[in-house]
Amino acid sequence: MELNNNPIRDEELETAIALVPKKEASKKEEDYDPHKHRNVAHPTSNFDTLAHLLKGCLGTGILAMHEAFRNAGWLNGLISMALIGFVCTYCFQILIKAQYALCKKHRRPILSYPESMKLALEQGPAALKWIAPSAVIVTDGFLIIYQLGVCICYIVFVAANVQLIVKEFYQFYDIKYIMLWIFIPMLAINCIKNLKILAPFSTAANAITFVGLGLVLYYVFDDLPSLSERPAFGPIESYPLYFGTVLFALEAVGVFIALEANMEKPKNFVSKFGVLNSGMTIVTILYGFVGFFGYLKYGEKSKDSITLSLPAGLVPIITQGLFTFAIFISYALQCYVPISIIWENYCSDEMKKSNHSDKYLLILRLLTTIFTFIIAAAVPHLGLFISLFGAFCLSILGLGFPAIMEICVLWPDKFGKLNWHLWKDIALVIFAFAGLTSGTFASMKDIIATFSTDASEVAKTFTNATIEQS
Template sequence: MEHDQKSNATPLLESKRASKLQTLGNIIVTVVGTGVLGLPFAFRIAGWVAGSLGIAIVGISTYYCMLLLVMCRDKLASEEPLVEARSYGDLGYRCYGTLGRFLTELVILVAQCAGSVAYLVFIGQNLHSVFQSNGFSLASYIFMLTPIEIGMSWIGSLSALAPFSIFADVCNVLAMGIVVKEDVLLALKDGFSITERTAITSNIGGLPFAAGMAVFCFEGFGMTLALENSMQDKTKFPKLLAQTFSGITLVYIIFGLCGYMAFGEETRDIVTLNLHRNWSSLTVQVGLCLGLMFTFPIMMHPINEIVEGKLKMIHRNNNNDSTELGKITIYISRSIVVVVLVVVASFVPEFAVFASFVGSTLCAMLSFVLPATFHLKLFGSSLCIWQKILDSIVLITGILFAVYGTYNTIVGV
């Protein structure tokens, strides 16, 4: 029985712990992704006041729910030190048994796959825009990424990926900086009054769409336990996470405001499409593509963790303890996952609608509903009344948001 309760998650190929700086880089590159370029569009839909408040609320809520996961894992570790809860799926199992693990891992798997697909679509669209004179189709550029991403998916640990994460962070910061500079210059050149921009939209139905984009921006929730577990000094993780989220939330608000103020009602779903075709816009697109290419393996980690956990169970059942065969199997499985995601990405239509749909459904379930459910289940009567109320609000709001946000995205804004 004890054997069944052990983690089915496959640890990364290397066990080297990450430093504070490495963890910082991994947190940023995990959270910041393609969704940030849709923020100005979300501000256009919701209004700049509603958009700013929405980003702040989503950022605080996501941080709170990440801490709930860590607290749940710590509680289980203190109760049963010999039974390790390494992953999100392990928490699902410890709370609700086999069904809990299945549902939790299913949500993580689909959510991370959707996020990874969004990365591939975004990279493909930008490469297609930059090199449009070559005559290649959008799908062709996406398929060109396959060998690169397969090779990077073979990198074993988060600490080994840290240099790529830091490089990706630099690319993202430079690209966002250039976009903000272009926004400010354009706004100053054309001149505008803040009263000309919508503060809070009268189209209430558009708020869930914009909120879905905001939730999608704080992606990578499935990496929470892996990031905390990879850190050398885990006691510093909550403070580091709070500092990082504060900075990211502030940058998101500034970026969304600048983009919307510059382009107003002409703001596109991907703000780089509003930029004139010159060296700076091309630099932005290439920089973001490089950043996301290096971020992709980190997005893949929760997917690989689940898939490889199942492969390990099969090997154990077959009494196969060959380490070399296990590594070969891991390399093959990661390659297959990349190929499948590339094929799916080649059929995805509009980026903004896809991102909002993923944020409204999968990300909302993963980021809010499951953590609040686990916390209420594991801590139960030991929680004070305000904690129970807060968790219940997060849980109910997450469910309602997922339902209405999905409907609103499907019928259109």
């Protein structure tokens, strides 16, 4: 018998043998559907998920849209709202799809955002792999900063509206004193560990928000000025503030991931006419509507929240009270996320397993509440905080990281014709970092200027009081 010693044939045979495990692994990966292995106790329907999505987006952001349009101009605001809404929705799409691909590859029913980021970087280009070990901490850090930022915005909103209500009946009180008044109630509600207790209040807060929004629009449409009185384009240096505010309003990354994870039919979340596209279309149109007409009504006299621009009277006071109560309830829900991340991931096992674990958790809740109140009292201006946290955190969490994750998941040879996915994702990353730097810089510049002005006014008041006493 003649043996075949052809080296070319031998190499082909070795290559074929080497490909067998890869093919088997690929087949196993294709056979595994993460959605079928999720164990969700109470899965939500498409309608329930849409309702939760709208709830997650309709917070203080929509009440600041008129202020955002003041920074952009009415025409630029409308065009940019549509473009940013489209980009945000698309980035949510690629984030959810990338997470699904990672779950499928690693045979995991579900992955958190930080875990997904770490696993994606580990399989991505060599230039990004070095970031993988710190991916969880970095992602958690941005999530914590963003959620604490939302809590700070809620404190400023509640205090500013309480101040306006109190002013109608009693003498004027500085907003910092108002914050001292509301500290104990907000600490008390933040100490509630069981979210089920807050559920009825949260449902009521949703209804109150829509009623309050209807009342606000009633005053907005009363005696609207001519469109010619408002500039179509605002100053270019103010545009980053618009960008940050809109991102803060539209982006709810953590909420969206949680919603998709708890759906009865998760594939319907990112389908063509699914929950995400439908919900974001409604939200974007609603934000553009409120922002456009709110700016048309109040123009350069716009205040941080549209509720602060309402005229004096009983009905406006009721409207402000409704929104104040709704946001007050939501403070505990927003604080729940950063507290959970810190407690679960960054507190020692000794603390969590200790007999005094409840006390340690209570201390964490107390420190979180104190921290948010200190920052809110330092610069009590809602619009500046909304723009800052939107630009700093959500440019990365909602735009940059999803694009990077998709690059890693598709690496090295799944980018499509002419590698268009790669170039598109690189453009998104550049756009995200440009928004982060310009928006953060503009917001910090305004915060420093405002802080200096406030400090000067306090010093002037103190000097006048000293002179009078002398």
